[in-house]
Amino acid sequence: MTGEGDRVGRRRVFYIPGYDPFHPRRYRELYRREGAAQARISGYRLRLSPGRRQERYGWHVAFEGDGGAAEAEVEVLVWSDIVAASMGQSIAATYWQLVRTVRVYVASGAIFRLLRLRKGPAIAALYPIGVLTGQAGLAVAAGVAALALVRRGAAALWPLAPAAAPAILGLGLGAGAGIALLRWFRRHDNRIFAWYLMHDFAFTASVGGAVPDALRPRLRAFADRIAEALGEDWDEVLVVGHSSGAHLAVTVLAELIRRGGVPADGPGLGFLSLGQVVPMVSFLPGAEDLRRDLAFLSARPDLTWVDVSAPGDGCAYALCDPVAVSGMATAAKRWPLVVSAAFTQTLSPETRRSLRWRFFRLHFQYLCAFDRPGDYDYFRITAGPMSLAARYRGRAPSQSRIERAVNRSGMAG
DSSP: OOTTOSBOSEEEEEEEOOSOOSOTHHHHHHHHHHHHHHHHHHTOEEEEEEOSOTTSOEEEEEEEETTEEEEEEEEEOOOHHHHHHHHOOOHHHHHHHHHHHHHHHHHTSHHHHHTTSOHHHHHHHHHHHHHHHHHHHHHHHHHHHHHHHHHHHHHHHOTTSOTHHHHHHHHHHHHHHHHHHHHHHHHTGGGTOHHHHHHHHHHHHTTTTSOOTTTHHHHHHHHHHHHHHHTSSOSEEEEEEETTHHHHHHHHHHHHHHTTOSOTTSOEEEEEEESOOHHHHHTSTTOHHHHHHHHHHHTOSSOEEEEEEOTTOTTSOTTBOHHHHTTOOOTTOOOOEEEEOOHHHHSOHHHHHHHTTOHHHHHTGGGSOOSSOOSOOHHHHHHSSBOHHHHTTTOOOOTTOBOSOOOGGGOOO
16 A cells, blocks of 8 residues: 555544543434435435444445545544543532633633634633633522521511521521522533533643543553554545544554554555644643644654634634644644635535524534535545545645744744
8 A cells, every 4th residue: 555545445534532421423423414414415425334343433434426436444532431420520529620720721821822812712711611600600699599588488487486597597598599500500501511611621621731641541542543554454544533632633643653653655644633622732831742742743744634624613723723823833844734614615604594603513513514515525535535635635725824823832942
């Protein structure tokens, strides 16, 4: 196999999801549903079947179209259990996470540097702080109201009671009312995602931007499986990282390449980062390894790295070159190629209107069907007969990309 072959008959895809407590089967069903829709729109055939490696979670894809046929074996990094465990905090623990997370981002100055980039992700970071603080205020108000009602009722119904009794009873019921309200807010967070986002930011901030210990063994094992695929008879090995999965993919690929896991005569190696939020991590003081990995990966000739985002996605650092803005660009930098999914051009006005206030759905649009697809088509890239390198060869980067080094404290030498 040549590493730069344009045509792909057999491909291995390694998908790294973002911070998501749901089982990876949701990604299989999303691929099935949206792939079928994109196939109807674009005029090719896509067929899914169970993965051929039963001990790993994934699926098999057969593609017909674009003048050829191809097949892909997709594997998903499973870390939803780690996410779910990190979200299983008590109410008090969640508010303590809020305090610690704010302290990390403010004390390090990261939040002020992030505000100089896209405002959407910064607003997304401040949003759970504002919402949870507001919910705490409402809970306190509910508790005070319950206390006042109990004291008035006790005075009218129990005039001879000891003076302290109504206050004790009122405090107990007031605290109960406040806690019940906070539990109600958390139970219905699937509508506003404030608690979810708080846990997401806290997960990274808890170790200052380093890889959490619980996740390290999973990433090493995933790198081992990618290395195994690179030694097999595939035409392309493609690593895909979405959202916070993008910076995890950087870590995995850097480790893989450093230990010599990319043979010179092996399959072509591609890296597709989608809707990345790298600056939220790389700007933190404990992210030295990630910053070093960004600089290392950006100069590698043995892979193709394409970074896709869109200004319409308010949850991503759209068109922000993750290497450059992190202050890690060197004279040897060649990656990533930063391109736009251009939602205003690739989605119909009707679709854009339907998604206007569905911010999380827009953040997942990269994994979905487009009404008017341009050169970005997730299903062609992951299952079609053209390699990532060939698809984007000669493609100019987005003119709207941001490359200024905002995180100067981490600048490469």
